[in-house]
Amino acid sequence: MTMSQGSVLPAAAPAPARQAAGADFWFYFSRNRGAVLGLVVFCALTLVAIFAPLIAPFSPNEQFRDAVLLPPSWQMGGRAEFLLGTDPIGRDLLSRLIHGTRYSLMIGLVVSALSFTGGVVIGVVAGYCRGWVDTTVMRIMDVILAFPSLLLALVLVAVLGPGLVNAMIAIAIVSQPHFVRLARAAVIAEKDKDYVIGARVAGAGHFYLMFRTILPNCLSPLIVQATLSFSSGILDAAALGFLGMGAQAPTPEWGTMLAEAREFILRAWWVVTLPGLAILVTVLSINLVGDGLRDALDPKLKRS
Amino acid sequence: MTILRRFVVLVPTFIGVTIAAFLFIRLLPGDPILMMSGERALTAEQHAELARKLGFDQPLVMQYLNYLTGVLRGDFGTSISTREPVLTIFFRLFPATLELAVCALSIAVLLGVPFGIIAAVKKGSFWDQSIMGTALVGYSMPIFWWGLLLIVVFSGMLGWTPVSGRLSAIYYFPQITGFMVIDAALSGQEGALASALSHLILPSLVLGTIPLAVIARQTRSAMLEVLGEDYVRTARAKGLGGFRVIAVHALRNALIPVITTVGLQLGVLLGGAILTETIFSWPGIGKWLVDSVSRRDYPVIQGALLIISMLVMAVNLIVDLLYRLANPRLR
Numbered sequence: 001m002t003m004s005q006g007s008v009l010p011a012a013a014p015a016p017a018r019q020a021a022g023a024d025f026w027f028y029f030s031r032n033r034g035a036v037l038g039l040v041v042f043c044a045l046t047l048v049a050i051f052a053p054l055i056a057p058f059s060p061n062e063q064f065r066d067a068v069l070l071p072p073s074w075q076m077g078g079r080a081e082f083l084l085g086t087d088p089i090g091r092d093l094l095s096r097l098i099h100g101t102r103y104s105l106m107i108g109l110v111v112s113a114l115s116f117t118g119g120v121v122i123g124v125v126a127g128y129c130r131g132w133v134d135t136t137v138m139r140i141m142d143v144i145l146a147f148p149s150l151l152l153a154l155v156l157v158a159v160l161g162p163g164l165v166n167a168m169i170a171i172a173i174v175s176q177p178h179f180v181r182l183a184r185a186a187v188i189a190e191k192d193k194d195y196v197i198g199a200r201v202a203g204a205g206h207f208y209l210m211f212r213t214i215l216p217n218c219l220s221p222l223i224v225q226a227t228l229s230f231s232s233g234i235l236d237a238a239a240l241g242f243l244g245m246g247a248q249a250p251t252p253e254w255g256t257m258l259a260e261a262r263e264f265i266l267r268a269w270w271v272v273t274l275p276g277l278a279i280l281v282t283v284l285s286i287n288l289v290g291d292g293l294r295d296a297l298d299p300k301l302k303r304s
Numbered sequence: 305m306t307i308l309r310r311f312v313v314l315v316p317t318f319i320g321v322t323i324a325a326f327l328f329i330r331l332l333p334g335d336p337i338l339m340m341s342g343e344r345a346l347t348a349e350q351h352a353e354l355a356r357k358l359g360f361d362q363p364l365v366m367q368y369l370n371y372l373t374g375v376l377r378g379d380f381g382t383s384i385s386t387r388e389p390v391l392t393i394f395f396r397l398f399p400a401t402l403e404l405a406v407c408a409l410s411i412a413v414l415l416g417v418p419f420g421i422i423a424a425v426k427k428g429s430f431w432d433q434s435i436m437g438t439a440l441v442g443y444s445m446p447i448f449w450w451g452l453l454l455i456v457v458f459s460g461m462l463g464w465t466p467v468s469g470r471l472s473a474i475y476y477f478p479q480i481t482g483f484m485v486i487d488a489a490l491s492g493q494e495g496a497l498a499s500a501l502s503h504l505i506l507p508s509l510v511l512g513t514i515p516l517a518v519i520a521r522q523t524r525s526a527m528l529e530v531l532g533e534d535y536v537r538t539a540r541a542k543g544l545g546g547f548r549v550i551a552v553h554a555l556r557n558a559l560i561p562v563i564t565t566v567g568l569q570l571g572v573l574l575g576g577a578i579l580t581e582t583i584f585s586w587p588g589i590g591k592w593l594v595d596s597v598s599r600r601d602y603p604v605i606q607g608a609l610l611i612i613s614m615l616v617m618a619v620n621l622i623v624d625l626l627y628r629l630a631n632p633r634l635r
Contacts, residue, residue: 143320150575276449284444
């Protein structure tokens with residue numbers, strides 16, 4: 001394990017994880033060119049999201065009635081002020097895409113933070129306590145895993161009502177069992193090691209043992225899983241938006257934008273191509289980072 | 305013995321899944337009696353009559369036991385919109401989804417395994433990097449967008465494939481197997497098979513994309529692990545040719561974890577079918593579910609959810625047993 005023992009509970013985002021792992025980690029991570037590229041793209045997207053109102057040329061919901069379905073500016077019929085063209089009701093596509101970055105990154109962050117926190121707490125407690133607590137928890141997780149995740153998310157949204165917040169809750173519930181399983185397995189592997197027994201003999205309470213002594217040494221697989229749930233959260237939320245069950249119009253969420261533009265697919269390639277490309281680039285960059293994290297945090301690969 | 309134990313372990317999960325499906329209707333905001341019956345504006349007497357008929361006047365535990373007995377007898381509820389039993393509709397639509405899933409998974413395995421092997425054997429080369437880069441793009445793909453793109457290119461620009469459905473309306477023949485491609489071939493009508501195939505190809509490609517990427521990645525890492533083993537080195541030292549070592553000695557062992565990966569793609573495929581079938585108007589389970597959600601046909605959602613989860617559990621069990629069969633160390 002490369003984690004230092006005194007590290008505090010990190011959030012699901014990769015940034016604090018890097019701090020905890022230190023220079024050794026960065027050495028292995030930076031050898032993976034794809035991962036570095038992914039990180040650069042991801043940082044750029046984060047900046048776009050933060051400064052969206054400053055970068056975007058127009059408000060995402062401003063309609064230009066004289067500029068409906070204009071092609072990108074380099075195509076015939078395009079206008080210079082609408083760089084990537086306009087959508088069926090005359091909104092600037094570039095501005096909507098820029099603002100959409102905010103939604104997607106927020107969705108990924110909320111989903112991975114919720115499922116990380118919930119899953120890790122449940123998994124650590126189950127692995128630490130064992131017995132009936134463990135059995136009950138794992139059976140419930142088996143039940144959740146018996147449903148295909150997008151199907152379960154869709155049904156949960158049908159119960160909770162369509163909308164972005166409910167979609168995020170549903171996706172977090174669906175991705176939580178993976179954290180529970182990983183955390184539980186890691187805790188079971190760690191809990192009988194000498195340093196844990198030492199801490200217990202020194203008088204550490206159950207709570208301290210679980211979350212301060214054992215958890216920091218189980219973080220590697222959980223961080224990798226967090227990046228995976230970050231990207232799959234964005235994909236699933238976009239899918240729900242596409243099915244009309246996620247963010248609702250006129251929110252400039254990329255999946256919802258695709259759903260709105262679907263009927264114009266054969267007439268105006270840009271309204272369909274560009275939001276999907278934005279989803280792909282974002283998810284790909286996060287998955288590249290995830291691959292790099294996995295390789296850099298995996299002690300088995302490091303020795304070779 | 306192992307088979308029996310695996311079955312016993314599934315029992316609590318099965319009960320949990322039925323409880324989840326049972327509670328689903330009751331967790332919805334609103335009157336469950338109106339939702340289950342699909343009726344509106346009932347008089348108080350009619351309402352009480354319906355509540356008695358549907359068993360809502362009994363204690364919750366009795367309601368659950370009644371539900372469970374019904375499920376075990378094959379009663380998964382009745383659709384509000386068509387008044388048909390959910391199981392009947394499921395069996396009518398399932399062949400379409402199965403045909404799509406089988407075709408998608410075949411594409412994924414037939415392309416994913418060889419690409420994974422090439423990437424592993426030529427580790428670090430241009431081929432490895434290109435294949436793994438493409439696989440990661442496939443793995444990150446929003447497939448609903450991917451489907452739309454393929455429609456734009458192959459249906460819109462090139463005009464090669466139809467946009468939706470399973471068959472051109474000009475053909476008609478009896479459904480014997482439920483698989484359109486087989487039925488079209490059996491019908492002997494000229495052009496029917498080509499029509500069925502041209503409808504099938506794009507949706508299968510779309511649905512197979514993510515499993516293809518996952519299988520290629522998994523095959524590569526399994527092959528890499530095996531290629532470093534002693535027995536592979538021994539085979540090489542014996543003077544066996546490179547192809548024979550890879551195809552006979554390494555691949556046989558590398559495929560064991562790949563079997564599990566392939567099996568676990570079923571959940572991915574059923575989830576992906578929701579999106580793929582919606583894009584291509586494919587009349588299968590996925591589209592049925594999306595339509596039922598927007599129609600608020602809650603008995604269908606409840607029943608289909610349960611059937612699908614039972615299906616996933618059954619396939620996972622079979623995969624697990626196959627894995628044990630293929631791996632002598634676990635026998």
